Amino acid sequence: MNNRFIAAAAGLFLAGASLPALAVDGDIEAGEQKASTCIACHGAQGNSTNPEWPSLAGQPAEYTVHQLKLFRDGGREDPLMSSQAAPLSDEDIRDLAVYYEAQEAKHHEADEELAERGKLIYRGGLPNEGVAACIACHGPAGEGIKGAKYPRVGGQHAEYMRKALREYRDGERDSDPNRMMRDIASRMSDEDIEAVTEYMTGLHR
Template sequence: MNNSYLKIGISVMLLLLISPTQAADINAGKTRAAICMGCHGDAGVSKNRMFPSLAGQTSAYLENQLKHFKSGERENPTMSAIAADLSDADIKNLAAYFSSLPGKSAGGDAKLAPEGKDKAAMCMGCHGNKLQGNGQFPKLAGQHPQYLRKQLNEFKSGTRKAGQMNAIAKNLSDEDIKALAEYFGSL
């Protein structure tokens, strides 16, 4: 009988020690997203060609990037300042909110997009077969080509660090980068 009480006591103590993971709150994310709208658009679809659209982006990728901005691992004066004030719950909620929104195509140069399509197979292994994003890898489909070109050039130069992307981008010509960005934007 004492053995049963001991087992119950240990079980209760273990349950108390294990902190449950709090589910993301999309509505809290929507409320907190007001600060994001100036650059990333009212519904997460950026109207500024130099800022990414967040709508439909994977929540894992968004959480990861916000944490990188907060820690200083990824640098951007505006994003670093905003992320510094975000709690872990805020980050999770924002990521859930933006990932729940429908994305939209930014469009791309109709002449260059087919050339980019021919080169995009190398991107699909990480970013998904429709470049829709895959876990920690971002959605490329529908992003502004200008933003994508900037990011690929930063990976190529090493200004933006991400081991595998740095290695891949180093092998891309300026023409490859432009064609890929136009194709991704056209999706």
């Protein structure tokens, strides 16, 4: 088996296992009120109806806090999100994060044939290419890992995830710690990306 694959898989597993799950101290009710301006893009209760925009429902609060702070502080740039996050206080961000984490994520129907190939990648990686299994960081049902800032991918729009993976692969997105996602995506073909995201969009718990 590819030694690079073994090292990557072990590193991802240990990264997730070694981090404590630190609860985000936020107010769900306050977050619901503050989320009123987010509905236009991210949908009611955080379930986006636009496949190009991510759903936030069920997203681990730690991940949402991290991403919103990146947008606010310039670590991640997007014309729309950067401007929306700019006025948010740390308290606002915590409240939004715990509100969205508490919402139930909807899942989507997936193309069974394409998703079957994606399942193999998600659960077993691509050993010959040095791509570790997605399940190590994103969980059996794509639920993400609290405390480790690994996002929920189960039920996320396939189109959005394809765009994200291609941006990581092409160096257009660099907000991933230790280049983790850029390194993984750089070894994936368009066909790999299409298959694994089709599987992830149908995952749910």
